[in-house]
Amino acid sequence: FGMVQSSPTTYRSSDGDQKGGYEYSADKIRGFGMTRLSGTGCEGRFSAFDFPVLPYTGRLDGGALPTSPGAKIDPYYLDFDHRDETASPGHYAVGLGNGVETELTATTRTAVNRYAFPARRDSSTLILDVAGSNNRVFDSEVTVEGRTVSGWVETASVCDEGGRYRAYFSSTFDRAFTSYGTWQGGQVTPGATTARGGAAKHGSGAYLVFPKGATVTARTGLSYVSVANAARNAEEETGGRTFDQVRKATAQVWKDTLSTVRATGGTKSERVKFYTALYHSLLHPNIADDVGGQYPGHDGKVRKVAAGRHHYVTYAGWDMYRGQAQLIALLFPKVGSDINQSLVDLVKQTGAWPNWPHLNQSQQKMSGDSLQVVLSSIDAFGSVDYDRRAALTSMRTTQSLPADATKRAHAQQYLSAGFIDNGKGDSATSKTLEYAVDDFAIAQLADRLGEKATHDRFMTRAQNWQNLLDPETDRIRPRGRNGFDRSFNLGERGNQFEQA
Incomplete structure (x- = not known):
């Protein structure tokens, strides 16, 4: 559930395919990023x-990169081979084609990376692609000061349908730079300490040069509030600790977390698959609050989470309500309660229930109003330390006629007629x-809270699925004003049925 997911992102040179994360068929690495959306x-x-x-590790021309990453980033992609990789929870290592041995580990809000450069290459340089996010970039900025590089990027949220967020970083290195510079668009400037990228991917960044053969460790804090908070996150979580100490502690965190479930029987291979799946199920939602408790609210204001709690963000509601939500509550009840309080706070801040909010961006994806199921399911599995009454009140208020506060598409027809006309x-x-x-x-939430009238009203409405049950064929079918469409191919998706 960490804010940081330090990891490699790949590129397949045979056809130019570049998924948003790690693809096993790829032959190059696009960089080692700080954040990841898993499975979108x-x-x-x-x-x-x-x-x-x-x-x-290539040459530098007059102390400058030979070409600007802002003009073309591909030449700086990294060759790698799977035989030179190792990975375990909390640690990744790879021997790159250019001879650099790279290792990644992380704490909740901080990436800790170690780079061992070969001595017999032209340079030992790190390129910080500040505007290299997966989606559209609206602006970016970088600053070099002493041994620290900091900055921010404003970029589009998942699916790039209107939402945007700003992320901040502060990266401190364990040794001084022999030289450095920045780029802005197509211009590389040796010795420059700042750059502003504007609305361009890869539009700004910095490069840092170290002695040949150096081993360099970077501690990079992340924040969605400010550069100062990013620096504080890194200092409080990793200050005074070596890479190996952070790696060891992170490995123990994952060991303790995965050991919450004790699986026996089966083969070793089957148990590896089981724990790998469990690991994947714990990647999201993500902590959004900094060590001081601040987080960016869904209303655009900087807010502070209550002491002893975390504010969680990024919910693929349609994907998680069938099983992941219940698993989280079963294994980690406190996390479940904090997730539910985070959802209540989200609705208080926006006045509505979105179904796929990314970070502090309230947005809609897929069908349904699934975060209501997520909250109710987590509650049903025992995570009840949150404002339950406020949750139910907001559901009752927003999901009733005149339906002017709901995010449900075609809600008025559903609430009045009991189904949505297939003609839509x-x-x-x-x-x-x-x-x-x-x-x-x-x-069900109303029932657990003893609110009978609300329970009965919504339980009656929950039977609306029966309005689509064709009595002649005993099949769920599209239905319109003139009855069931029995000519519709029930194997077709899109017009009437979502992709599942």
Whole structure:
């Protein structure tokens, strides 16, 4: 659930394919970024991969990179081979084609990277691609001061449909630079300490030169509030500790976390698959609050989480309500309660229930109002240390007629007629089914809180799925004003049924 997911992101040179994360068929690494969205769709608009770093051992022309990464980044991509990789929870290492041995580890809000440069190469240089995020970039800035490089990027949220967020970093190195410079667009400037990239991917960044053969460790704090908070995150989480000490502590955190479940029986291979799946299930949602408690609210204001709590963000509601939410509450009840309080706070700040908020960006993806199911399911599994009454009140208020505060598409028709007319398209049949599930979840929360009237009203509405059950064929079918569409191919997705 960490804010930072320090990791390599890849590129396949045979066809130019570059997924938003790590693809095993790739042959190059685009950089070692600080953030990752795991398993998203939206081809080419994955988001994250903020502040990637690329080790470079090539020549420098007059103390400058030979070409600007702002004009063309591909020449700086890194060759690698899977035989030179090792990975375990909390640690990744790779021997790159240019001879640099790279290791990554992390704490909750800080990436700690170690680069061992070969002595017999032209240079030992790190390229900090401040505007190298996966999605569109609106602006970026970098500053070099002493042994620290800091800055920010403003970039599009997942799927790039209107939301944008700003991320900040502060990276401190364990040894001085022999030289440095920045780039802005196509211009590389040796010795420059600042650059502003504007609305361009790779538009600004810095390069840092170290003695040949140096081993360099960088501690890079991340924040969604400020550079100062990013620096404080790094100092409080990793100050005074070596790379190996951080790696050891992080490995222990993951060991303790995964040991919450004790799996026996089966083969070793099957147990490895089981714990790998468990590891993947704990990557999101993510802590958004800095060590001082500040986080960017969904209303654009800087807010502070209550003492002893964390504020969690990034919910793929449609993907997590069927199993992941329940697993989190079962294994980590306090995390479940904090997630639910985070959802309540989100709704208080925005006045509505989104279904796929990314960071502090409230947005809609897929069908349904799934975060209501997420909250109710987490509550059902025992994570109840949050403002339950406020949660139910907001659900009841926003999901009732006149439906002027709901995010549910075609809500007025669903609430009044009991289904969504197939003539609307827009996955109308799926939406009716999903909304019925959502209403069932609200009813169950009301029942646990002893609010009978709310339970009965939403439990009645939860039966709306039956309005799509064709009595002649015993199949769920699209339905319109003139009855069921029995000519519709139930294997077709898109117009009436969501992709599942």
